Amino acid sequence: MYAPNFAAPQSIDDAVRMLGADGAKPLSGGTDLIVQLRSGRNRPDHIVDLKKLPGLIGITAEGAGFRVGAATPGAELGEDKAFVAAYPGIVEGAELIGSTQVQGRASLAGNLCNASPAADSVPAMAACGVMAVVVGPNGEREVPVQDIPASPGRTSLAKGEFVKEFVLPALPAKSGDAYLRFIPRTEMDIAVVGAGVQIVLADDGTVAKASVWLGAVAPTIVEVDASCLVGTKLDDDAMAKLDAAAQAVCNPIDDKRGTIEYRTKVAGVMARRTAEIAFKRAGAR
Amino acid sequence: MAKIHVTTKINGEDAEFLCEPQQTMLDVLRDELSLTGSKEGCGSGDCGACSILVDGRLVCSCLMFGAEAAGTEIMTIEGMSDGDTLHPLQQKFLEHAALQCGFCTPGVLVASKALLDANPNPTEEQARYWLAGNLCRCTGYDKIIEAVMDAAAEMRGE
Numbered sequence: 060m061y062a063p064n065f066a067a068p069q070s071i072d073d074a075v076r077m078l079g080a081d082g083a084k085p086l087s088g089g090t091d092l093i094v095q096l097r098s099g100r101n102r103p104d105h106i107v108d109l110k111k112l113p114g115l116i117g118i119t120a121e122g123a124g125f126r127v128g129a130a131t132p133g134a135e136l137g138e139d140k141a142f143v144a145a146y147p148g149i150v151e152g153a154e155l156i157g158s159t160q161v162q163g164r165a166s167l168a169g170n171l172c173n174a175s176p177a178a179d180s181v182p183a184m185a186a187c188g189v190m191a192v193v194v195g196p197n198g199e200r201e202v203p204v205q206d207i208p209a210s211p212g213r214t215s216l217a218k219g220e221f222v223k224e225f226v227l228p229a230l231p232a233k234s235g236d237a238y239l240r241f242i243p244r245t246e247m248d249i250a251v252v253g254a255g256v257q258i259v260l261a262d263d264g265t266v267a268k269a270s271v272w273l274g275a276v277a278p279t280i281v282e283v284d285a286s287c288l289v290g291t292k293l294d295d296d297a298m299a300k301l302d303a304a305a306q307a308v309c310n311p312i313d314d315k316r317g318t319i320e321y322r323t324k325v326a327g328v329m330a331r332r333t334a335e336i337a338f339k340r341a342g343a344r
Numbered sequence: 345m346a347k348i349h350v351t352t353k354i355n356g357e358d359a360e361f362l363c364e365p366q367q368t369m370l371d372v373l374r375d376e377l378s379l380t381g382s383k384e385g386c387g388s389g390d391c392g393a394c395s396i397l398v399d400g401r402l403v404c405s406c407l408m409f410g411a412e413a414a415g416t417e418i419m420t421i422e423g424m425s426d427g428d429t430l431h432p433l434q435q436k437f438l439e440h441a442a443l444q445c446g447f448c449t450p451g452v453l454v455a456s457k458a459l460l461d462a463n464p465n466p467t468e469e470q471a472r473y474w475l476a477g478n479l480c481r482c483t484g485y486d487k488i489i490e491a492v493m494d495a496a497a498e499m500r501g502e
Contacts, residue, residue: 062364062365063366065365065366065409065411067412086409086412090407093406093407097388106409110412132401134401157389157477158390159458159473159475159476160389160403160404161389161404161407161477163398163401163402163403164408247477
């Protein structure tokens with residue numbers, strides 16, 4: 060019978076050492092790992108629960124930005140008013156992951172390191188320049204979140220490494236983020252396309268900087284060349300170019316949720332709609 | 345690996361148990377502690393029949409290892425009534441006939457309690473989204489929502 064070891068270390072050093080063992084897997088919220096374990100897809104020899112480590116759960120305002128513990132449940136993000144006001148798009152992503160129950164456990168680091176191309180919290184984090192703080196046998200390093208997933212189900216993390224926390228940079232003035240997901244149902248489904256956008260406005264109200272990332276249309280999330288938005292107020296011409304640029308980076312699969320052609324077309328639509336929301340939010344700040 | 349000894353609090357009382365590392369909290373509740381009110385529908389976090397509160401937060405007990413309960417406070421459906429006095433939600437579920445086979449009911453009740461603890465005055469839409477992770481294949485949900493909204497009104501003293 061399958062019977063792994065289970066440990067909940069209290070120090071980072073212990074966690075790194077335990078995760079260095081063959082067949083060791085970190086446990087965050089567990090909403091992916093436990094399902095994979097039961098289905099037999101993933102049967103780690105050692106389960107290392109990271110939630111007892113200092114700083115792994117909780118949100119800390121830091122200067123004009125935030126630090127978010129890697130295992131903080133998504134529900135906690137949505138309950139932190141200052142965090143929601145600053146990063147509504149990242150919260151929108153986290154609050155689309157599964158049900159209320161799942162959000163009571165599921166974390167940003169779990170969503171990121173499960174490395175699904177359809178992970179809802181990742182595109183908006185990438186658009187906002189969020190950095191993952193990775194610890195491991197060689198110490199600590201900061202990595203842009205988009206560099207963690209390598210391909211479906213695989214990360215770029217080395218043996219013994221795990222994500223400790225996320226650093227959310229101080230918000231530029233007049234900036235806004237947003238995340239939209241397209242699913243065939245109204246709730247609780249996996250993205251056909253997800254789009255995360257951050258827009259920063261110049262003093263004259265035109266776009267100074269736009270970052271647009273798409274989920275579920277390639278083996279990892281992909282960045283859209285959004286330079287067509289810069290200097291505009293998202294007029295029809297700029298939006299048509301964004302739509303084309305979004306479609307151009309798609310490399311999706313055919314599955315029951317959508318064909319390649321459908322996903323590609325929807326990606327353009329979602330990029331436009333999400334950019335509009337981020338633009339309005341930036342203007343309201 | 346040897347069984348793990350876990351000390352926790354369940355429905356207000358100190359509790360301890362031994363569990364295998366791979367046993368979920370749902371397995372522990374049902375098989376080790378004989379608290380069989382929490383049900384296993386899917387075992388993958390989709391149906392909500394195993395809903396419990398951990399430190400006041402609504403979770404699926406099938407998506408949590410028993411070992412993770414160490415040092416937490418757990419509330420299950422068995423802790424919902426006050427002795428023989430039903431919780432207003434339980435009473436309203438009876439009055440509105442908000443159940444048929446009853447398999448999903450413990451999970452729906454625990455999830456509804458978590459909703460009203462967090463928001464005593466939810467809109468119908470908020471209640472429907474909150475409970476989207478509790479699947480019921482009998483009622484069509486309308487009676488459940490009516491019961492929750494009615495219980496919320498009663499608990500607000502309206």
